[in-house]
Amino acid sequence: MAQKFLEMPDKDGYFGEYGGQIVSPELKAVMDEIAAAYEEVSETKEFQDELQELYADFVGxxxxxxxxxxxxxxxxxxxxxxxxxxxxxxxAHKINHCLGQALLAKHMGKTKVLAETGAGQHGVALATACALVGIPCEIHMGEIDIKKEHPNVTKMKILGCNLIPVTRGGKTLKDAVDSAFEEYLKDPENFLYAIGSVVGPHPFPKMVRDFQxxxxxxxxxxxxxxxxxxxxxxxxxxxxxxxxxxxxxxxxxxxxxxxxxxxxxxxxxxxxxxxxxxxxxxxxxxxxxxxxxxxxxxxxxxxxxxxxxxxxxxxxxxxxxxxxxxxxxxxxxxxxxxxxxxxxxxxxxxxxxxxxxxxxxxxxxxxxxxxxxxxxxxxxxxxxxxxxxxxxxxxxxxxx
Incomplete structure (x- = not known):
């Protein structure tokens, strides 16, 4: 096990000088709640057994x-x-962390899961995971990417997610992140933002890393x-x-x-x-x-x-x-x-x-x-x- 590197980030979410929680005090409190819930839930036998069973029998x-x-x-x-x-x-690999985050949302009692997507793989994986655990899913996707990745757009809609086209800025991944995060800030107590990569404020870089x-x-x-x-x-x-x-x-x-x-x-x-x-x-x-x-x-x-x-x-x-x-x-x-x-x-x-x-x-x-x-x-x-x-x-x- 790569224990030395898995001991990172530190308690404040930093890998060396990178990472952290550069957010408002109100949002930091929400991020800390997610971090605490992740540390508590992810260590339980019930969570790990359910996740490993899904990896084997659902993901393959x-x-x-x-x-x-x-x-x-x-x-x-x-x-x-x-x-x-x-x-x-x-x-794709995206299903690995999407299942983990959907299960976490279920254990935390969240009422909606939000995310951005670029190529649509994260969006499809999250829509799949949310359908599996029974939580509403909302995906924000840049207008340019919607046109390029139409097969994934169709899949997301079939899976029942609410797809939000993003027409601001460059109409691609960065703009989709901005849009999804703004929606998340409307009710961070009841929503979970399931970030699609090892980015964002702590604990997301650690959490996605662990699942992947x-x-x-x-x-x-x-x-x-x-x-x-x-x-x-x-x-x-x-x-x-x-x-x-x-x-x-x-x-x-x-x-x-x-x-x-x-x-x-x-x-x-x-x-x-x-x-x-x-x-x-x-x-x-x-x-x-x-x-x-x-x-x-x-x-x-x-x-x-x-x-x-x-x-x-x-x-x-x-x-x-x-x-x-x-x-x-x-x-x-x-x-x-x-x-x-x-x-x-x-x-x-x-x-x-x-x-x-x-x-x-x-x-x-x-x-x-x-x-x-x-x-x-x-x-x-x-x-x-x-x-x-x-x-x-x-x-x-x-x-x-």
Whole structure:
């Protein structure tokens, strides 16, 4: 167990200098109530038994590790493995923390669960979890993302959630967060804001990390059982950072394992059209916590862009910021062009259509495989499947 890192954050919600509760005194009291309820409820046998049963029988865990033999042979060099979170019920890693937060809301007696969504995977997962436990669900989603991710929009409506289109600002993920949080502030006593990543004020970065760490626990044990050694490289895409922290956490004490988070370079790091927060950002505050943010010379948040709707966030989880500063995790960036190439290559070589978000990590694995020898291994967290992206990509590339 990665005990040293799981002991973080501190009692005030900080990972080093990042995180915390940069909110009003009234909202801090509500956050403290959620933190106390989480610590109390999550340690009970009843909660853990119910969650583990749902992971096994509802989600379909453990998700397998797949050796991408044809992709590895095509690239040459290292062998590439995929942690198949795309095979989870609802199609991504998001269901892991959504079930946990929905169960917490039920135990706290909340009357409505709110959330933002970018690519729609968090929205679908939360709507699914709320339907399962019988709590009303409201999802805020940017108008641009609604158009790009129509299949997920349809699923959310079928699942019975109240979908709120967000037409302000850039009409994408950051604006959806703002909108959902404003609704939450109308009645924080009775509502629960189920944040979709390892971001926001304490206790959310810790809580989502804890629920997502099942990915790394499974992956480490599975890889050891299969290969009789640990992978040389573990990589995952990073927007807010939930899937990456989920798989990284269990490997953090293993100094022989190189951990690499992959950000969206968009149209290039030398253009304004990217969302590479850890690569280009400065220290700032966003949505109630301290982290690296993309900002101008006056400290104002910059507009962000990625072809992947789940990655276009101008901040990043506070634990990722800490891990960058201490040098335990490296952060690289992949362009839209490289992402699209990986999306099509994995689809046509292995028969696996990945989410555009996950395709960033696949692209990085494809790039470095050639630099490594055949005795080296790369484990990619394939965080979601690309059903939601298929129509958008077909139109984007002119595939008839």
């Amino acid at each position: 865990r453990p998700s397998p590790i797949f050796y991408a033999k044809r992709l590895s042979e095509k690239q040459g060099g290292a062998r590439i493995f995929l942690k198949r979170e795309d095979l989870n019920h609802t199609g 760490s099942i990915v790394g626990r499974e992956a480490r044990a599975q890889f050891l059982a299969r290969e009789n050694k640990l992978p040389d490289v573990v990589t995952a895409c990073v927007g807010g950072g939930s899937n990456a922290i989920g798989i990284f956490t269990e490997f953090l004490p293993d100094e022989s394992v190189r951990l690499v988070g992959i950000e969206p370079a968009g149209k290039g790091l030398d253009t304004p059209d990217n969302a590479a927060t850890l690569s280009l950002g400065k220290k700032g505050t966003l949505h109630g916590f301290k982290c690296y943010t993309l900002q101008d010379d006056k400290g104002e948040l910059l507009p962000v862009y990625s072809i992947a709707s789940g990655l276009d966030y101008p901040g990043v989880g506070p634990q990722h910021c800490y891990l960058k500063d201490i040098g335990r995790v490296e952060y690289e960036a992949i362009t839209d062009k490289e992402c699209l190439d990986a999306f099509l290559t994995l689809s046509r070589v292995e028969g696996i259509i990945p989410a555009l978000e996950s395709s960033h990590a696949v692209a990085y694995a494809m790039k470095i495989a050639k630099e490594l020898g055949p005795d080296r291994t790369i484990l990619v967290n394939l965080s979601g499947r690309g059903d939601k992206d298929a129509d958008f990509i077909a139109n984007y590339l002119g595939i008839n």
